[in-house]
Amino acid sequence: MTAFSAAPPWQPDSLQLDESLRRFLTEDIGHGDLTATLMLEANATARFEMVAREPMTLAGLSVAARAFQRYDDRIDVERLASDGDRLAAGTPLLALQGAARSLLTVERTALNLIQHLSGIATLTARYVERIAGTAAQLVDTRKTTPGLRALEKYAVACGGGRNHRLGLDSGIMLKDNHIAVCGSIEAAVARARQRAPVLTRIEVECDRLDQVREALDAGADMIMLDNMSLAEMSAAVKLAAGQVPLEASGGVRLETIREIAETGVDFISVGRITQSAPAVDIGLDAPAGAPAAQG
Known part of the structure; x- marks a missing residue:
């Protein structure tokens, strides 16, 4: 991660953000996550890291973090970067630990949002630099x-x-x-x-x-x-x-x-x-050398 970090001048309202996340998650989950509930034990826990897979300007980290906790407030979320940071490929963004079912149910919605928003921030930064x-x-x-x-x-x-x-x-x-x-x-x-x-x-x-x-x-x-x-x-x-x-x-x-x-x-x-901003590549992976799930 470079030393540059631009603090955004405003934050999305938390009440409106929670309502939006509820709609986004409901759209994806439907009546329930069949894969997670059928394949994973209810008491299984997991650890994952969200990682930048290409250089980018970060946006939506706070949104992705909130998506996990909005669905399951028992998930432990550690932010390892900040919105506005200009990051190198391989930079960890979030460390997540909690119920494996919850983490994998929210994964796609959280990634969709942060990939899209960071794509906008990255393209914006290119125009600003010009x-x-x-x-x-x-x-x-x-x-x-x-x-x-x-x-x-x-x-x-x-x-x-x-x-x-x-x-x-x-x-x-x-x-x-x-x-x-x-x-x-x-x-x-x-x-x-x-x-x-x-x-x-x-x-x-x-x-x-x-x-x-x-x-x-x-x-x-x-x-x-x-x-x-x-x-x-x-x-x-x-x-x-x-x-x-x-x-x-x-x-x-x-x-x-x-x-x-x-x-x-x-x-x-x-x-x-x-x-027209293209999404950037961000992944959710198990930390190197550690088992993803337990229980």
């Missing part, structure tokens, strides 16, 4: 898996990214269709300003420079530059002159994010860090 030294910050989007948004956005934070809206109630985003219904950017911003809660920010999506000027004149709090060219983004940065933050969005890839950051935008949103 823009290191610039003023731009990486942010996520609402392109998340239904039911997993809070966890996926937590994983982005573990990877060093920032969260955009957590949901539709987190801020006002005036996109082209909202503006079309209202008639203009000016009218849309005015209506939003009049009706929004006082602490709510208003962001306007623009795909042309004349719209950027209109959004600035209308008093937008933030402007999204949607699928603009590098030249257009640079021009928008000059036009805004620091009046409001600018967010670049649309088709951002690892190969292009650096040059986008160098235009001077403040934020770069990337949907693929949550929508």
